[in-house]
Amino acid sequence: MAAYADALDGTVAAVRDAGAVLRARFGEVVRYGTREELMGALAANDEAALAILRPRLTELRPGAGWVEDELDGGELPSGEWWVVDPAEGNVNHLHALPEWAVTATLVRDNLPVLTVVHAPLTGETYTALSGGGAHLDGRPLAVSATAELGLGIVATSQARPDEDEAVVRRVGASITSMLGDALVVRTAVPATLHLVNVAAGRIEAFWQFAGARADLLPGALLVTEAGGRISDAEGRPWTPASESFLAAAPGLHAEAVATLSR
Template sequence: MSEPIRTAETAAPTDAVPTGTAPGADLLARTADAVRAAGAVLRERFGDVVPHRTRAELMDALAANDAAVLEVLRPALARLRPDARFVADELAGGALPPGEWWVVDPAEGNVNHLHALPDWAVTATLVRDNRPVLTAVHLPLTGETYTALTGAGAHLDGRPLKVSRTTDLGLSLVATSQARPDEDEEVVRRTGSAITAMLLDALVVRTSVPATLHLLNVAAGRIDAFWQFAGARADLLPGALLVTEAGGQVSDAEGRPWTPESDSFLAAAPGVHAPAVTTLSR
């Protein structure tokens, strides 16, 4: 079983990235350069709604976006950490084997991209023994790049990020996301019940994909809490590091330590974490 994600208070020091190649901050900067270069490819492919009449045509269009981005992103990351293995299945969940892995989502929010909606990104997260070490998330349409390094904080284009100071769930903007298409019926019903509970307890509930963009907003203090049932590594690991490094709390929906094997996820400002757990645990 993998170990829980560390909070900001117990994070590893900034030299957590092993020596032998680039130091932590330099490696993060180069990772950000890689996702920006890959994001330019995805930006060039953005335009009108991509027509599809069948599920197979939709899947082909999604795969074409992924392949175009990975052609740039994968070799760039391999040059940075030649010994790190690579996983680009954005729907895969659970723990990874020990060691270093690049967990990437070449087109986070890919379905939005194909529908000419603006909510999509390119992400790359270096994970060691199932703990995120650093992450870079690039939004090609705005040019923004969000980064986090264990023990060194979370940033938007170099500016520090801090979670919300709110202490009242009743005044909070909260969000959730659909983990994957064709989700298990039990998860779908659990999600619906949680949305209903949050509609009663929170001020406003946002529901949209992808998860990473909600988590960026939690880290930046724009959204007070985000939760999701089930989930994929590529959805949650970047945001988990960004939120904890911005001073937030990450757990499962019942308040227990979160790992990639958990069946739920909650990221929140400290002042509303406990009330959110209470709401989601009904």
């Protein structure tokens, strides 16, 4: 993993620089009256960040592919790929809400090996290397030691707009179940910012149905390297092709699976 460790500093610098560009664009609510205007505003943020991220990350790993759409799901072809979300929580950015970030994850054979998540408004930068631990601004991260779901804060997120009705109903049922079993349930976008909180031990679990690679791969590596458990909602091994996702502190992972499986 030495080659990936060598690429980490460059990835951090690129993600932070892209975050600075988005921060300069942040502040006023962006008004839109049609779906086309909304999509244009989202694309403008993406393009501003990608102008920095694409050439810098390509230079770091010239042989790696590039995932064009951050909403895509499913497994990737073999080899190395950059999975990037240039404005994770982009809709929040447009609405002058603070919950947004920039992420870049290097994936090898469908396993994340390096990730950087930067939250420009707080200045926090989360990093992880496969086998090298998870860190916040250089400080090691560890998941919560809480071992009872009834004492834990849990969270979920909407994977994408216009989700399939069956998925929407499953999300609603899962929130109802968790409201009965967990201490507190949080629901908001984006997924990545819930997952960094799991890795940092601030909350105990996050789950989501459906989902995109760019939503889940950064947090999957951060939580795993911080000592957490990753699976699908039924407790089976998670892959980018899975239909659900669960990241939890190990002491209550089984209990969370039981709740979500009802």
